[in-house]
Amino acid sequence: MFLNKKFISYTLSSSLILFALSACGSENSDSESASGENNNNNESEFTMEVAAGTMSPEFSLAKTWRYFEEELESQTNNRINVELYINGELGGDRELTEAVQLGEIDAVAPSTGAITGINEKFGIYDYPFLFENREQAYEKLDGEPGQQLLNSLEEDGMKGLGYFENGFRNLTNNQRPVKTLEDLQGLSIRTMENDIHIDAWNTLGANPTPMSFEELYTALQQGTIDGQENPAGLIRDNNLYEVQDYLTVSRHVYSPYVILANLNFYNSLPDELQTTLDEVTRDAIEYNRSLTVEEEEDALNTLEEEGMEVTELAEGEVERFKDALEPVYEEYQDTIGSDIVSMFRE
Template identity: 35%
Template sequence: MKRLISFSLLIVLILSGCQNAEDKTKNKETNTIRLAHTGSETHQYHISSQKFKELVEQKSKGKLKVNVYANGSLGNEDELVDQTMTGTIQMSTMAADSSLSNTIPEMNVFGIPYLFKNKQDVYSKLDGKPGKNLLKLTEAKNMKGLGYWEVGFRQFTNNKREIKHPEDMENLKLRVQSAKVWNEHLKALDAIPTPISFSELYSALDQGVVDGQENPLSTISSQKLFEVQKYMSLTNHTYTPAVILMNEDYYNHLTKQEQKVVKESIDESTDYQRKYIAQQEQKVKKQLKDEGMIITEVNRKEFKDNTSNVRSTITDQVPKSIVREFSE
């Protein structure tokens, strides 16, 4: 009988040890955040993601780990949205008005031309009620909108000709993000909108699939688009924020303290990135000129007047109330 009890106890101890080992493995996995994006290692996405990683690991004293995956190594933006919703990855960041707008149409508000006056106007809206209300819409898709990192004000580039006036855009085949608002924007300028994945943008320009594209200065630099584009027009036509997303189930699994660490790290990395990009912009402009790009100042009012009807074409996706919040 004693032998039977001893044997039973041994089995219990073995099973308990296995369970503890399994629990430790699970804990290790659940405390590792996989954060994916499609930018290069010098892209705005990566600058903020790396700062976030540094802050989270520091503030949690190593209890939370962040692995950052760049260059679309885990998928394009459509795939990253799906993976974040299902929990295949814990976090992602991407342009608000690109693939994310196919899941959350209201994000198309950021594709409305000349919605913001300047960066101060942008930050007051993103950090205030309009931005917070928009982030809440992610929760219906099992995601937690944590905030906005910066991509920046966007500029047109092309290989055909210098663009000074809206009529110079006629028949230019330009890569745009996969969203209705971008189709309407380019059509209003008599250009030809061509949706192409961001990860395929460089090769599309290099091979002449499209004549040009539009992106912020920092993106044009970090993705080396100056190698395949000659002309750039400083239109500042839209501002693109990068929405920071976390799988909602994963977020709810975190302790209150861990959620606090994540929130503080988002806020601090946002401030860090905004200052960093502001310091870099003049340097980037000079670099692009030195690389041989012809940079043209434009009359923004002309472009604004020609695209003023775009917002009325997307009322089925962006309620007037949201447009009003961001316009006021």
């Protein structure tokens, strides 16, 4: 009995020692694991879903969003994980803008036409010949006028972060070179489904035909319409030179993309992440503008090489177009807001 008791006592003592050592090891392991989790930069606290309509992977906006994704994840040490959906799989600009407003996705950068149904002030960017050049556009967009419009989006449940660039819109057609206002008469031109654009082309003597971008190539190919108007990069990337003969570098509308985030998502971020998001957005804007300038120059060269006859709209003709459009400017002044119109046109 004595030996058995001694053996049992020894066994229990050994077990207790082993348990204590195991517990210490477990505590150290748990402590190390917890410490590792606190320092693990690969675990994200926030996911930011960003979407865009259908576009070429080489288009400047697609490149810009990939740059934004990489920089934001890097600058936040992956506290924000960016998920990109930029092939149109979640919808077009209008649907995506509404989705951001509802909080179904977190960010989008639509053309202004997708926003005017929600906030009519953004119709100012549809005014033809509002800006003579990029420098003038940047001054207004980055200054008080552009910022005031961005701030107004908070009433609509969105945070305006800034403006990417789509570029200046130019006219193409199949009938004749458009060098003067008279050359435009009677041409059927595809436009966006935008009242200001439609009224402007009507006023200039063309026959505007609103249709979706997805229908455009076929309509031009079949001769349903004579022409269309878009930035040079889009004309090139969508092979419109295959179904259009004449390009007029009219630069009649400067098209920005408005960078939108869902307001609740933005406000859910800690102050330091909001600051980083703002800084990365500003960097992405500079990157985007540089890309777009290069893209426009390359695209115009490519379109000419592909056989399009390229005409620059002379300064005197630009003034004639602007004079003819004065009734359109006046018609939409009350809708947009006379104070907004004055800020941008002064």
